[in-house]
Amino acid sequence: MQIIDGKQTAQDIYNELHIETQKIIDAGKRPPSLVAVLVGDDPASNYYVRSKEKKAQKIGFSSKTLRLDKNISEQELLEIIKDLNKDSNIDGYIVQLPLPKQIDDQKIIEAIDPNKDIDGFHPLNLGKMIIQQKGFIPATPYGILELINRYNIETEGKKIVIIGRSLIVGRPLSILLSQKRNGGNATVCVAHSRTHNLPNLTKDADIVITALGKPHFLKAEMVKDGVVIIDAGINQIEAPDTKKGYKLVGDVDFEAVSKKASFITPVPGGVGPMTIAMLMKNTLKAYYSNKNKV
Amino acid sequence: MQIIDGKQTAQDIYNELHIETQKIIDAGKRPPSLVAVLVGDDPASNYYVRSKEKKAQKIGFSSKTLRLDKNISEQELLEIIKDLNKDSNIDGYIVQLPLPKQIDDQKIIEAIDPNKDIDGFHPLNLGKMIIQQKGFIPATPYGILELINRYNIETEGKKIVIIGRSLIVGRPLSILLSQKRNGGNATVCVAHSRTHNLPNLTKDADIVITALGKPHFLKAEMVKDGVVIIDAGINQIEAPDTKKGYKLVGDVDFEAVSKKASFITPVPGGVGPMTIAMLMKNTLKAYYSNKNKV
Numbered sequence: 275m276q277i278i279d280g281k282q283t284a285q286d287i288y289n290e291l292h293i294e295t296q297k298i299i300d301a302g303k304r305p306p307s308l309v310a311v312l313v314g315d316d317p318a319s320n321y322y323v324r325s326k327e328k329k330a331q332k333i334g335f336s337s338k339t340l341r342l343d344k345n346i347s348e349q350e351l352l353e354i355i356k357d358l359n360k361d362s363n364i365d366g367y368i369v370q371l372p373l374p375k376q377i378d379d380q381k382i383i384e385a386i387d388p389n390k391d392i393d394g395f396h397p398l399n400l401g402k403m404i405i406q407q408k409g410f411i412p413a414t415p416y417g418i419l420e421l422i423n424r425y426n427i428e429t430e431g432k433k434i435v436i437i438g439r440s441l442i443v444g445r446p447l448s449i450l451l452s453q454k455r456n457g458g459n460a461t462v463c464v465a466h467s468r469t470h471n472l473p474n475l476t477k478d479a480d481i482v483i484t485a486l487g488k489p490h491f492l493k494a495e496m497v498k499d500g501v502v503i504i505d506a507g508i509n510q511i512e513a514p515d516t517k518k519g520y521k522l523v524g525d526v527d528f529e530a531v532s533k534k535a536s537f538i539t540p541v542p543g544g545v546g547p548m549t550i551a552m553l554m555k556n557t558l559k560a561y562y563s564n565k566n567k568v
Numbered sequence: 569m570q571i572i573d574g575k576q577t578a579q580d581i582y583n584e585l586h587i588e589t590q591k592i593i594d595a596g597k598r599p600p601s602l603v604a605v606l607v608g609d610d611p612a613s614n615y616y617v618r619s620k621e622k623k624a625q626k627i628g629f630s631s632k633t634l635r636l637d638k639n640i641s642e643q644e645l646l647e648i649i650k651d652l653n654k655d656s657n658i659d660g661y662i663v664q665l666p667l668p669k670q671i672d673d674q675k676i677i678e679a680i681d682p683n684k685d686i687d688g689f690h691p692l693n694l695g696k697m698i699i700q701q702k703g704f705i706p707a708t709p710y711g712i713l714e715l716i717n718r719y720n721i722e723t724e725g726k727k728i729v730i731i732g733r734s735l736i737v738g739r740p741l742s743i744l745l746s747q748k749r750n751g752g753n754a755t756v757c758v759a760h761s762r763t764h765n766l767p768n769l770t771k772d773a774d775i776v777i778t779a780l781g782k783p784h785f786l787k788a789e790m791v792k793d794g795v796v797i798i799d800a801g802i803n804q805i806e807a808p809d810t811k812k813g814y815k816l817v818g819d820v821d822f823e824a825v826s827k828k829a830s831f832i833t834p835v836p837g838g839v840g841p842m843t844i845a846m847l848m849k850n851t852l853k854a855y856y857s858n859k860n861k862v
Contacts, residue, residue, distance in 0.1 A: 380701070400698045401691030405735055407674070409691075431764040439746055441699055449743075452733055452758045461769065463757035464746045470725040474772075475755065 278539040284547035295334035306561035307336035309367035314344030348377045359387040366392035366560035392556040415447040417548025423457045430459040438485035439466045484525035494530035503538040506545045572833040578841035589628035600855035601630035603661040608638030642671045653681040660686035660854035686850040709741040711842025717751045724753040732779035733760045778819035788824035797832040800839045
């Protein structure tokens with residue numbers, strides 16, 4: 275059994291991006307730049323945005339966070355989005371979700387210039403993903419593809435079961451893995467809350483990907499020997515014996531399932547760290563397609 | 569075994585659309601209007617476009633075909649697309665594919681105003697389909713959904729195997745059928761040319777949908793008793809004993825498979841007739857979202 279080390283892989287990507295950024299700066303050009311828009315003071319959102327900003331700065335990107343009052347109106351936010359779209363010194367930006375109740379998340383997502391949409395949530399980018407045209411792929415599925423490729427996990431002709439059909443993980447991933455591409459060409463089945471007899475499906479799978487948000491959902495008896503496990507779940511459970519009183523676990527019963535798996539991602543340290551790394555890769559991509567690089 | 573009669577269902581839809589169009593006209597408004605753009609003189613394309621025009625006129629839509637020389641340049645076609653986008657008296661239009669070699673199909677598709685894209689091939693509409701936002705669904709998958717709904721075929725929790733991952737049938741269908749929706753919530757697996765051990769997959773399926781373009785590909789021994797079969801294949805095979813010397817068959821070995829099926833679409837007369845009917849439904853939808861209805 276081999277652990278798929280997402281933390282190390284993410285670090286490798288940061289190192290690669292750092293070298294590339296240095297080259298850009300050495301050539302006398304401005305570094306890639308991104309902006310995070312944070313509305314309100316939700317601690318989790320605040321944490322994510324700070325992590326993104328820190329990573330961006332570490333690899334040499336120019337990065338800043340726009341902190342907006344939680345009572346901002348939709349119209350005001352749309353005006354800010356317009357300004358971000360116009361500012362040619364900004365290559366890409368994200369609007370940290372979820373937004374406060376008075377704002378329609380989807381309306382905001384669609385207002386983002388698709389060429390700056392480094393989260394890849396704009397429907398135009400989702401559509402381009404389907405037709406395999408240049409665009410942005412959402413960071414978590416993109417990160418999972420990257421792990422599969424960097425660990426040389428064969429997908430062609432393999433049966434993959436994805437548990438979860440969310441717009442940010444399961445759905446895009448199911449499309450990507452079944453396309454003609456490196457790390458694609460798999461036979462992909464999407465399971466979800468309405469699926470009957472899930473173990474029947476997972477037991478037959480060469481690769482199982484969980485993205486449903488239920489701690490320890492996937493048990494050893496649900497998979498076959500030699501299975502590859504990718505766990506995109508991040509669940510907080512009580513852990514009275516720890517300092518914080520809680521810990522993070524995935525959707526997979528890691529201890530038992532890892533005994534049968536050929537490859538497995540741990541939680542934390544698997545898929546999680548890849549998300550921000552791929553967001554940074556998307557930022558660099560946005561930089562290269564921005565005409566104003568100097 | 570029940571035959572899913574696509575010809576009759578399409579006729580039902582035409583009747584419904586005809587009644588609705590009459591109401592619009594009776595209210596003193598202009599009828600829904602569509603344009604077909606035909607480049608060159610390919611007989612098959614010519615046939616399809618004429619069929620669309622005839623059906624549109626029969627239900628009372630205003631319809632015309634722009635016939636363009638096969639040597640038209642990409643730039644010239646893009647200018648025509650621009651005019652069609654601007655003309656508020658046109659609710660929707662299609663550009664019959666494939667286009668001649670000198671023209672990039674994808675470039676033309678992306679130039680179409682997504683609000684007039686009744687074929688549903690623009691990436692923005694494909695993306696909106698993923699996020700279940702209002703937009704156009706490509707006609708063939710939309711027609712299959714309609715057959716499933718009108719024949720009250722249960723999909724929730726059922727295992728559906730789709731053979732074929734094309735952008736116009738298999739891929740959109742796989743998304744639609746696994747979404748939370750009427751005629752959705754199925755566990756969907758997408759198989760294709762790289763799939764290993766396909767019979768193992770199809771034998772376990774409650775519904776098998778073929779869209780690969782291989783005559784008589786799906787055999788009786790590949791499915792279980794009571795299976796629902798949707799055959800989106802249209803293949804021309806030699807038939808020396810017929811007047812034309814050829815006949816149309818699907819991807820399914822109909823004679824043998826129909827003996828095991830609970831529901832099955834014939835070819836011709838199954839999925840085929842639904843495509844134009846759904847294109848007309850999309851045109852009506854485009855009419856309703858067009859502000860210039862008078």
